[in-house]
Amino acid sequence: MLSLASTVSRLMQYDWKTCRSIAREPGSAPDPVRLAKRLAKDAVDVKDAEARWCGAYLLRELVPVLAR
DSSP states (O other): HHHHHHHHHHHOOHHHHHHHHHHHHGGSSSSSHHHHHHHHHTTTTTTOHHHHHHHHHHHHHHHHHHHH
């Protein structure tokens, strides 16, 4: 969860409490479309395996919210 929260924090510059909440429940993101766009870039980063994993995981969890 800390890696996920850290990724959200790095990408979105939210406060830590909000980032932890998003890590637990990605659909609770204040701006899920903007988050998804930034996660998509991380999901294909060849230099950072952790960023790829976190990006892919969070994107997968955001799919129901983005499909609305």
